[in-house]
Structure formats: structure tokens, C-alpha cells
Amino acid sequence: MAMMERGNALWQRFGTELKRQRELSGVSQAQLAKATGWSPSMISALQQGTRTPxxxxxxxxxxxxxTGGxxxxxxxxxVNQRDVPEWFRDAVLIERRATEIREYEPLVVPGLLQTTEYARAMLEGRYNRHLSDQIRQMAEARAARLPAIQGHRPLLWFVVREAVLKRAVGTETIMKDQLGHIIELAEAGTVQFQVLPDTPVSPGFCLPFRVSSLGPIQSVVxxxxxxxxxxxxxxxxxxxxxxxxxxxxAAAVAPGESIDLVKRWRGEP
Incomplete structure (x- = not known):
């Protein structure tokens, strides 16, 4: 029953939007059923989220x-959210609508910047009871998050603690590829990236967080x-x-100098 409830919850948003669009069009359930060739009960099930479209x-x-698609x-x-952990789905929805995202990460490479192999290594440690195929799908979904939002070109600014980038995750090759991915994104202007030095006194002794702007007057943390x-x-x-x-x-190294540090830790001349 619990699995069915989770599945239904995922499609309730689709059902809510379907009902809203139907009502905006002035079409009854019976009329929509006739137009699609389906039964009224099927339209009702789709609206309630009890049937997977x-x-x-x-x-x-x-x-x-x-509706114009x-x-x-x-x-x-x-569909893309099915392989995203349930507790993170709201954050992903916000992420896809944000015009600006500012994120601090003291423990691991931010999810938006992770390669598939880095994500998989992280997930294997976190979800050791999951099947290998499940972990692979979750890792692929994580790596697909950045391409999914690049179309509307949001401002993406990251501050990451130094230790995150100097600590190998998975294998040395995985970590080297991950650092190379960060360098490519920064040099392409896709993201702004700063390294926060590991110092005895720092504003960075806190949990990971992000501040997302959804418009001129709306932001969420x-x-x-x-x-x-x-x-x-x-x-x-x-x-x-x-x-x-x-x-x-303010406490972090400037973006250009930060990428120079990442290159040095990656072993580049």
C-alpha cells in the first residue's frame, strides 16, 4: 500500500494540472472523455492521480x-523525477524554475555539479541496501539535473569547502574526472565556483544549503x-x-583563483 501511495502522490500534480486545464477550457469530464475516446472514469482517475498516465x-x-503541449x-x-529520492522532489521542482541558485556545500560536490560516476560512488555509500540498478538510475537522474535547467540559463553560484575537492570519492580517476567537470563548467561560464579554505575560524561551519530565486520578489531556502x-x-x-x-x-577564494586551485589539485600544470 505504501508504494502505491507514493506512486499516486507523484502523479497528483499531473492530475491537478489536468483538472485546471480542463476547467479553463470549459470542458466537462464527460466531454473530455468523448473527445479522447476514453471513459469518464479514466479521466477521473487521471485527475485524482490514481492512474499513471x-x-x-x-x-x-x-x-x-x-494546451500547447x-x-x-x-x-x-x-517521469524524470521518478528516480529522484522522494524527500528531494520539491527541491528539484524549485531548481527547475529558479532564475538564480546560490549553494553552499561543506561535505560533497554539489549535486548539480556531480558526474554520473561520482554520484554513483556517493549513492553506493549512502544507499547500500539498494540494488545496483536502482543506484545507477539515481546517479543518472542526478547527473541529468544540470542539463535540465541550462535552457533558461539561471545564475548558478557555488561555494564549496576545500576538503570536499581534495578528498577522493570512489577512485582517484572518478575524482579527477569530477574536478575536470567542475573546471569545464566554470570556464564555459555555466557556473560561478568558489573554494572556501579550511581555516580554524570560518562562516562555513554549517549544514549544506541553497537559496533559490524564483522571481524578483520570491525566494526560497x-x-x-x-x-x-x-x-x-x-x-x-x-x-x-x-x-x-x-x-x-567573502571568505572564499575568488572564482578565477578557485579554478586555478582545482586545476592544481587535479594535477594539472
Whole structure:
């Protein structure tokens, strides 16, 4: 039963949007059923999230409701989330809508910057009870997150503690490829990347967090912990974490010099 409930929850967003689009179009469930050739009970099940839609369902609904492909795009987005841990799904949705993301990571390479092999090595340690194929799918989903948001070119700014980049994860080859990936992203202008030196006194003695801007007047903060993470749009909390990120930036090495450090740790001349 628990697995069914989780599956239903994943598709409730699709059902909610389907109902909203149907009502905006002034179409009843019976009329939509007739237009698609399906039964009214199927339309009802899709709206309630108790039936998993396929791509051709989404495409047929887009055609019947003249949505311009909205439901098909939403369907693809939700399919991509199936291999994302449930506790992180809200953060991924925010990530795909953000115009700016500022993230601090003191423990591992930020998920958006991870290669598939680095992610897999991390996940094998964290989810040692999962099957190898499950871990592979999760790693591939993590590595696909950055390409999924690059189309609208959000500002991506990362501050990462020095120890994260000097500590090998998996194998030396995996770590070398991971550092090379960071260098490529920074030099291409895809991300801004700063190294926070490991010093006795630093503003970086805190859990990983990110501040995401969804528009001129809306921002949210996401803070990770051992069992997942929490999202808040409370203005005071957002302001506090934005100020903290500013302090981390100020304490970190400048972006260009940071990439020079990453190259040195990778073994480049």
C-alpha cells in the first residue's frame, strides 16, 4: 500500500494540472472523455492521480484541451523525477524554475555539479541496501539535473569547502574526472565556483544549503540534514541564509583563483 501511495502522490500534480486545464477550457469530464475516446472514469482517475498516465495520454489531452503541449512537458518532468529520492522532489521542482541558485556545500560536490560516476560512488555509500540498478538510475537522474535547467540559463553560484575537492570519492580517476567537470563548467561560464579554505575560524561551519530565486520578489531556502532536507519561503529565514551565503562568498577564494586551485589539485600544470 505504501508504494502505491507514493506512486499516486507523484502523479497528483499531473492530475491537478489536468483538472485546471480542463476547467479553463470549459470542458466537462464527460466531454473530455468523448473527445479522447476514453471513459469518464479514466479521466477521473487521471485527475485524482490514481492512474499513471503514459506519454500518449498526455499528448491526447494536450490536443483535446489545446494546451500547447503543457501536459506533455509536465509528464516528462514527472517521469524524470521518478528516480529522484522522494524527500528531494520539491527541491528539484524549485531548481527547475529558479532564475538564480546560490549553494553552499561543506561535505560533497554539489549535486548539480556531480558526474554520473561520482554520484554513483556517493549513492553506493549512502544507499547500500539498494540494488545496483536502482543506484545507477539515481546517479543518472542526478547527473541529468544540470542539463535540465541550462535552457533558461539561471545564475548558478557555488561555494564549496576545500576538503570536499581534495578528498577522493570512489577512485582517484572518478575524482579527477569530477574536478575536470567542475573546471569545464566554470570556464564555459555555466557556473560561478568558489573554494572556501579550511581555516580554524570560518562562516562555513554549517549544514549544506541553497537559496533559490524564483522571481524578483520570491525566494526560497533549502537546508539539508541527515534524513533529507527542508524548504522554507519565510522571509526572515531566506534573508538570514542569503546573508550567510554572502559571508561565505567573502571568505572564499575568488572564482578565477578557485579554478586555478582545482586545476592544481587535479594535477594539472
Amino acid at each position: 503514459k506519454r500518449d495520454h498526455a499528448e491526447a489531452l494536450d490536443t483535446a484541451l489545446n 503543457l501536459l506533455t512537458r509536465l509528464w516528462q518532468e514527472l 533549502y537546508v539539508e540534514h541527515a534524513l533529507g532536507g527542508e524548504t522554507s519561503d519565510n522571509p526572515e529565514q531566506v534573508s538570514e541564509m542569503t546573508t550567510l551565503f554572502g559571508a561565505l562568498q
